[in-house]
Amino acid sequence: MPRTIRDVVFVDGVRTPFGKAGPKGIYHETRADDLVVKAIRELLRRNPDLDPAKIDEVAIAATTQIGDQGLTLGRTAGILAGLPQSVPGYSIDRMCAGALTAVTATAGSIAFGAYDVVIAGGVEHMGRHPMGESVDPNPRLVSEKLVDESALFMGMTAENLHDRYPSITKQRADEYAVRSQEKAAKAYANGKIQQDLVPVSVRRTNAEAGETGWGLVTADEPMRPGTTLESLAGLKTPFRAHGRVTAGNAAGLNDGATASLLASEETARELGLPVKMRLVSYAFAGVEPEVMGYGPIPATEKALAKAGLSIDDIGLFEINEAFAVQVLAFLEHYGIADDDQRVNQYGGAIAYGHPLASSGVRLMTQLARQFEEQPEVRYGLTTMCVGFGMGATVVWENPNFDGGNK
């Protein structure tokens, strides 16, 4: 049977505001699956021309797939969101790159012709499901030295990455973090972020956490506008004595969910759906688990090679800021300045937070907004590091590209 590979487009993306994990966090009494449901419903509301029965798949990622993040979340969230029973769903796990993998896995299936329209997203409620909950690592991993013991502790892998790039000092990492907060605050002030947030009602019964009763979350909780180098300088380095990684130059522990709508380009045109980005290529790569923050570099190499592009062709970068050092390592590798204006224009996870498996779609949603604003840019990429030594990169084309002639 003859086949034609089809172009895949990013139609729309939304997310819940992100919260701080823990008993005082805004989502402490909110279920993870409910967060996904609110995001899916917002996608459907924003795209009323899409008949929900036309959705072929719901792929939802979560790292810790138990409790309210278990039970084949893609399927249950679809039912809870009111999608027709005929719409199937499944769950995905690639830790931090969960939502990104939900996008690439379903995009591959769209290109192959298995699907026309899908929902892909992710959630992580790190308050209800702390990192490492119920894990049971095989003892051979350590006894046979398959991985270094530090591989399971992301902060330690970030310290290891500093070792690999001695030129990336704590000072540079802190400077980067301050800029991330500044850019995020500016993006908020300019209304860049709020347009893709779905308000979430939250209940609180614990008076120690604040006013009790029902409330409404309309903004990201983790942001710290006004962060200064001085305020970061004194923070502890919990992963290594006299180390470089602090709570200030890394993403926090967060709760949140994202969802995106993807389609074959022809389906999107046919249904009158917006085309915000066109998928060019994607790649995943493995590295030593103890320097997992290095992962975006080989992943990007692979993705660019598949696309026949070079790093110079990329006009906008959305790099997940799990750690400042991991972004800086990427930039250093490619010879890009720490404050290059193409990189993370709206700030990143250091400001917004990083609810592990949800973050990939946040990067895409933000890149899509930047594409709209900057038609002179043709290509952009979203990339992130992944636990246990991986990197993930997706290259996107701007459908608004005007040929570079302003």
Place this chain on the structure above:
Amino acid sequence: MSTTTTELLKGAAELFPGEVVTQAHVRHLDLPGGAGRFALITLDNGFDHTKPTTIGPQSLANLNAAIDQVEKEAAEGSITGVGVTGKPFIFAVGADLKGVELLKEHKDALAIGKGGHDVFRRLSGLAVPTFAYYNGAAMGGGVEIGLHCSYRTVSKALPAFSLPEVFLGLVPGWGGCVLLPNLIGADRAVSVIIENSLNQNRQLKGKQVFELGIADAIFEGADFLEQSLIWTASVLKGEIAIERPEVDRGDAWDQAVARGKAVADSKVHGAAPAAYRALEIIAAAKDGDLGAGFDAEDQALADLIMGGELRSGIYSFNLVQKRAKRPAGAPDKALARPVTKVGVVGAGLMASQLALLFLRRLEVPVVLTDIDQDRVDKGVGYVQAEIDKLLGKGRINQDKANRLKALVSGVLDKAEGFSDADFIIEAVFEEIGVKQQVFAEVEAVAPAHAILATNTSSLSVTEMASKLKNPERVVGFHFFNPVAILPLLEIVRGEQTDDASLATAFGVARKLKKTAVLVKDAPAFVVNRILTRFMGEIQNIIDEGTPVATAEKAIEPLGLPMSPLVLLELVGPAIGLHVSETLNRAFPERFTVSQNLAAVVKAGKRGFYVYDSGKPELDPEVAALLEQGDTVLTEDQVRDRVLDAVAQEIGLMLDEGVVAEPQDIDLCLITGAGWPFHLGGITPYLDREGVSERVNGKPFLTQGVASVPA
């Protein structure tokens, strides 16, 4: 300004130390789209949805304090609006009835009414618009909180919404009677306040709440509160204009009240005051004078709270809600054996109805047997046709219909049908010899553990079991017609019935969703014995010379669902006669067999009335059959004599230990005979009318159980 309210509520709270207190949490949020700072009040009693939020005096005080706070903020201009919502699945289900039961003084009852009004009214007096978000179950006072707000939204997932006060014997007295007709018009308000209440407290769903115009917007359950708040923001910014249809204050209003009165008459026949009080207030609310209306509500509430009908209503409510779920005297549930297959002896109409009920509720194989193949086929055919009807109405889907049809079968050979049955019920001819024979045949082929149940209405269960090898497994399982509708199931313990068999019977009853009451093996058990004594006394009075019309009219003030002779028609005069004969044999000094009734039966009449004119009129052919004496009683005399007889019979039944307590008698009469809530079944009424005292020298119930406490 709320000092007096505070004091009022403080006093009321002291009278009700056991209140489950609802908190009114105030939380602030930023509305989307820059619509400003908003204060959201959450009503929450701190328990999960299995203990719904109720409103007692301390709860009102908490809401009052919350309103103090938001009132100040509204006046300062620091908030743009105020919302009220509930904990998950529950908005608020109204006044705490336990607190109402404790009230002894008219002034305290008045304080509760006024306290509610004083607090709720403040919501409409704030300097900013107010919003109610009906997120879940809302009843009574819960509904009324929302009615005092400027705007309302409702969740499509809301399962139950009602103003049930009239059903219990109250009026919606925290604003409902006045505000609802002024919001949605008198006719719709009458449907909610009167008609739904008197139709077994029928509930509205979210969609209906919206369609009736009670809510201004409706949103799906999945993100109800988010969408309500986004909508609120649009309303506050003036982006959405709320248009409500003009209320018709002309003739339509009066017609609605008249319609409400007709509904009340058809249901309670003037016997219970609540519906009429509510209608008076609705009628007066036509002029839109809220203050005068609220005062009238306060008065009505206080009067009704101090009246017997409400106390009976709450007593009845507790019987069917609580006692019905924990049958008095039932053995430990753990003793019950599993029932995985059911046998039905007989394939007649009653047997087929039972087969259908067991099939639908237990979803296990059900086997019918009878004496010839035609009857068996007819019985199975009936069940299958009923399943098809359910399928046609969309009550079950095709898979379920297939499943149920595959589970029902019929055989001639009892050995083939019953060899692995766990529960076998007989519904054959009402004759002791026949039933003994049937049970002997069943015992010969059924497993040793199988329960043998009888649907007898008047025969002795003990006698029926007496010739069996294992009489301990025989129980009476007496249903009431129509089986699918009347909830009561009298479970009869024979002298030798053991606990395990009885526990199994109660377990089955629970799965059948029936109200099971444990009854001693006494002639005609509970409902039939009381009804037969009641009807027999009326028949005696007629036979002695009182005109039929007078006898019937004398009973009307009780507000029974139907007149005695209409009931006789429903039961069938032949069956009525048969039961009276049975009871006459058992208690000849109190139960007579009416020769007039015998003549009516002999003439093949199905009742005393003809309906040619559309109304019941004495059938001339029946009139010709009646031979009456010359003792003519007045209506009052008739009623006294009948009630005396009923009181005497119940007294004797309790002495005999037919049931554990008067509460079981009342539960039986409510659920098996449809006797009304406002009578409390019957013993509260007999007590408050002084009949119990006159006949038995003492009331049935301790004061306070179904009456104002001492």
